[in-house]
Amino acid sequence: MTLSRLPIFAWAILVFSFMIIFAFTPLIIGSLLLELDRGFGTEFFNPLVGGSSLLWQHLFWIFGHPEVYIQFIPATGIVSMILPVFVRHRIVGYNWMVAALVGIGFMSFALWAHHMFTTGLAAIILSFFAAASMAIAIPAGVQMFSWLATIWAGRPVWKTPFLFAVGFMVIFVIGGITGVMVAAPPFDMQAHDSHFVVGHLHYVLIGGVAFPIFAGVYYWFPKFTGKMLSDRLGKWNFWLLFIGVNVTFFPMHVVGLLGMPRRAYTYDDGLGWGLYNMISTIGVVFLIVPGIAIFVWNVIRSFRRGEPAGANPWDADTLEWSVTSPPREHGWTVLPIVHSRHPLWDQDDLHTGDPQTERFVRALGGWPLRWRAAVVVGTATARPQEVFRVAGPSFWPLIAAIGLVVLFVGELTKLRWVFPIAALIMVIGVIGWNWPRPPDMTIDEEAAFEREHGVPVNAGGSVIVARWAMSLVILVVAIAFGSLMLSYFYLRLQNPQWPLPGIAEPALGWVGVAGALVVASAAVGRLALGRLRDDHQGAFIALFGAALVLLGGGFVVQYADLVGFDFAWGSDAYGSIFYTLAGVVMLVAAASMIMAAMAMFWAIRRFYTSRRYAYVANVVTFWTAAAVVWIVGFATLYLAPYLT
Amino acid sequence: MSAGEERDARPGDQGAMTAPGGTALAVDISADRPARLIWVAFLGGPVILMTHFMVVYLVAEAACSGEGRGLDAFDSPVVEVVTVTATVAAAIACLVVTWWNHRRWRTSIESTDTAAAGWPFGDVDDSDGGGSVAFAGALLAAFCCLAVIAVGIAAPFLPSC
Numbered sequence: 001m002t003l004s005r006l007p008i009f010a011w012a013i014l015v016f017s018f019m020i021i022f023a024f025t026p027l028i029i030g031s032l033l034l035e036l037d038r039g040f041g042t043e044f045f046n047p048l049v050g051g052s053s054l055l056w057q058h059l060f061w062i063f064g065h066p067e068v069y070i071q072f073i074p075a076t077g078i079v080s081m082i083l084p085v086f087v088r089h090r091i092v093g094y095n096w097m098v099a100a101l102v103g104i105g106f107m108s109f110a111l112w113a114h115h116m117f118t119t120g121l122a123a124i125i126l127s128f129f130a131a132a133s134m135a136i137a138i139p140a141g142v143q144m145f146s147w148l149a150t151i152w153a154g155r156p157v158w159k160t161p162f163l164f165a166v167g168f169m170v171i172f173v174i175g176g177i178t179g180v181m182v183a184a185p186p187f188d189m190q191a192h193d194s195h196f197v198v199g200h201l202h203y204v205l206i207g208g209v210a211f212p213i214f215a216g217v218y219y220w221f222p223k224f225t226g227k228m229l230s231d232r233l234g235k236w237n238f239w240l241l242f243i244g245v246n247v248t249f250f251p252m253h254v255v256g257l258l259g260m261p262r263r264a265y266t267y268d269d270g271l272g273w274g275l276y277n278m279i280s281t282i283g284v285v286f287l288i289v290p291g292i293a294i295f296v297w298n299v300i301r302s303f304r305r306g307e308p309a310g311a312n313p314w315d316a317d318t319l320e321w322s323v324t325s326p327p328r329e330h331g332w333t334v335l336p337i338v339h340s341r342h343p344l345w346d347q348d349d350l351h352t353g354d355p356q357t358e359r360f361v362r363a364l365g366g367w368p369l370r371w372r373a374a375v376v377v378g379t380a381t382a383r384p385q386e387v388f389r390v391a392g393p394s395f396w397p398l399i400a401a402i403g404l405v406v407l408f409v410g411e412l413t414k415l416r417w418v419f420p421i422a423a424l425i426m427v428i429g430v431i432g433w434n435w436p437r438p439p440d441m442t443i444d445e446e447a448a449f450e451r452e453h454g455v456p457v458n459a460g461g462s463v464i465v466a467r468w469a470m471s472l473v474i475l476v477v478a479i480a481f482g483s484l485m486l487s488y489f490y491l492r493l494q495n496p497q498w499p500l501p502g503i504a505e506p507a508l509g510w511v512g513v514a515g516a517l518v519v520a521s522a523a524v525g526r527l528a529l530g531r532l533r534d535d536h537q538g539a540f541i542a543l544f545g546a547a548l549v550l551l552g553g554g555f556v557v558q559y560a561d562l563v564g565f566d567f568a569w570g571s572d573a574y575g576s577i578f579y580t581l582a583g584v585v586m587l588v589a590a591a592s593m594i595m596a597a598m599a600m601f602w603a604i605r606r607f608y609t610s611r612r613y614a615y616v617a618n619v620v621t622f623w624t625a626a627a628v629v630w631i632v633g634f635a636t637l638y639l640a641p642y643l644t
Numbered sequence: 645m646s647a648g649e650e651r652d653a654r655p656g657d658q659g660a661m662t663a664p665g666g667t668a669l670a671v672d673i674s675a676d677r678p679a680r681l682i683w684v685a686f687l688g689g690p691v692i693l694m695t696h697f698m699v700v701y702l703v704a705e706a707a708c709s710g711e712g713r714g715l716d717a718f719d720s721p722v723v724e725v726v727t728v729t730a731t732v733a734a735a736i737a738c739l740v741v742t743w744w745n746h747r748r749w750r751t752s753i754e755s756t757d758t759a760a761a762g763w764p765f766g767d768v769d770d771s772d773g774g775g776s777v778a779f780a781g782a783l784l785a786a787f788c789c790l791a792v793i794a795v796g797i798a799a800p801f802l803p804s805c
Contacts (some may be wrong), residue, residue: 004776
């Protein structure tokens with residue numbers, strides 16, 4: 001399956017996944033700073049000592065606005081899967097839809113400050129965010145017209161999933177239009193924090209997210225369970241919700257324009273708000289609640305004694321409908337070869353292709369691999385490129401997660417003595433998770449498969465897949481680090497003197513030594529990796545050990561320098577951001593040190609070879625990234641006070 | 645046999661696809677130029693858009709919120725000049741990416757037409773080598789050009805701070 005044949009839902013999930021990485025990381029940093037303020041005495045958000053409460057708003061809304069689209073984009077993917085099936089027509093404007101999804105994904109990160117129009121931002125900044133907020137209506141409009149054209153070109157079958165998809169379009173368009181209204185600063189100044197915004201967001205989130213979820217449940221429930229949901233109950237469910245949502249949330253726009261603020265649980269009589277709130281209450285109690293109750297009853301009833309569903313009850317077009325309902329754990333013994341965006345509509349046989357690919361997929365079905373294999377295919381041609389071993393089931397991730405939960409519970413209850421225990425559990429969990437196991441195939445067996453079918457096998461793990469995964473980890477670290485750097489410079493902008501009065505500029509001597517040691521360690525680590533690729537085990541171990549010592553040296557020198565400063569993290573915002581940024585940079589370096597120590601442990605046991613070195617390559621990549629973070633981070637902390 | 649060739653050799657791998665390092669370089673986007681180009685061209689427009697947005701916003705934020713040593717470098721008319729310059733540059737860059745994607749798409753259509761006779765498996769939508777993605781990339785870059793202009797167009801008419 002090439003990129004251009006991916007179902008729109010898969011595109012949506014791809015966009016959504018990257019958005020999560022970019023949006024949630026600043027929130028994590030914002031939450032870290034908030035907890036440091038609340039629990040550890042730092043002063044990031046206290047304007048009296050150089051902090052800024054607006055910094056929190058920025059960090060929160062950099063997450064908060066994309067979050068709306070993080071919910072919306074998978075929902076549009078669901079709708080794009082359902083509509084073609086129920087109108088019996090291919091989606092109109094597939095490429096336009098893909099462009100729109102990616103455009104929305106990017107654009108959603110240029111809108112965050114439209115939640116802050118009333119905080120006193122400069123007029124030109126308002127204009128940037130207002131323009132971006134209005135421009136995002138273009139890709140959203142492209143999606144809407146694509147769906148409309150698909151319905152127009154097809155012959156609708158008015159089943160429940162289709163009703164919910166159409167309901168989504170109607171309600172979301174209303175929510176989108178009010179969204180463009182609040183994107184205009186003059187209007188937003190009036191409507192901000194009023195019930196108008198409450199009405200808007202409910203139209204967006206119920207129309208844009210909840211309706212597609214209902215549509216998706218009605219559509220895929222037969223695949224999950226092998227039973228059909230009742231269409232008659234589904235239609236009751238839809239109409240009660242559709243009418244109920246409008247009765248409940250439309251009056252909020254009116255009452256908001258009449259001046260009712262949001263988050264008000266009561267109000268004085270005679271303000272003219274009573275009738276609208278009464279209508280909203282009627283909508284919830286008599287329409288939405290019964291609508292959801294019918295849905296719950298429909299699910300329970302159908303799960304127990306619903307009409308049996310065949311493999312493809314909707315005559316749908318995508319691959320999941322070619323397997324049994326519910327599917328077996330093992331989907332295909334012989335992998336499908338996809339020639340179309342709608343394989344079940346266009347292909348008589350899912351296993352026919354060019355002779356080489358056909359031979360390959362049949363061989364995979366019959367080859368005694370004895371382990372969980374995955375095939376990597378090229379993005380443009382879909383030709384098989386590699387077979388590699390996927391990690392099997394493991395309880396270690398659960399242990400690492402338990403460590404994290406213990407850490408958070410410890411902070412919530414202020415039982416901080418559990419922190420080291422939690423950290424130990426997490427480190428043990430992650431080490432156990434990564435504990436190498438002997439490959440399931442010998443190199444001779446791998447070579448035999450490759451010789452026969454022309455596709456390499458990597459039972460010891462794929463260097464390339466590992467590199468992609470590590471790149472994503474580094475991306476997360478880079479976004480977290482970038483968020484902290486933005487926080488640093490934002491706090492700098494809020495204070496005419498930096499460092500704050502009474503604090504001297506940091507001396508530059510030892511930080512230079514530490515930085516040189518860390519950079520040298522990463523360089524020597526790379527050299528060591530080269531020796532391993534050349535199968536010079538002794539040189540690899542010696543160089544890798546030397547690199548580890550250099551990193552440790554840099555760490556110790558920097559730590560000694562930091563403890564010598566005469567300001568504390570709780571003294572003011574400068575101290576808070578200085579120590580927090582330094583701490584995060586050193587934490588990243590410490591993570592590379594632990595990873596490298598584990599690699600050293602296994603290297604001494606001669607586990608790695610010139611063919612099986614994915615883990616070492618990963619460690620060295622992370623190490624290099626950590627060195628870059630170190631240099632940029634400490635250069636900012638030590639040089640910025642001299643320059644600005 | 646050189647040291648490098650020795651390193652690459654694997655038991656009985658005459659004619660094998662495995663590249664140095666023991667895995668297929670074909671899936672390594674850093675070594676697979678066509679795959680890399682697909683992504684670079686496809687994401688070029690949005691990356692330019694976001695870079696432009698962050699540049700104009702951060703310069704305006706520094707000019708309007710900041711005071712103190714070094715920040716007088718952002719005094720008027722720096723914000724207007726930077727915004728207009730960055731907007732013109734980014735819009736042109738988006739147009740170039742649009743043209744690049746469009747050309748890749750046209751080339752793909754022509755090569756698909758040529759290859760169609762020899763392809764018996766009846767791809768209904770397309771059997772491209774990234775042409776469909778190139779078309780989406782052209783649309784995306786064109787949209788980004790519009791968005792860049794929309795973001796920057798107010799700068800000459802508004803007070804910077």
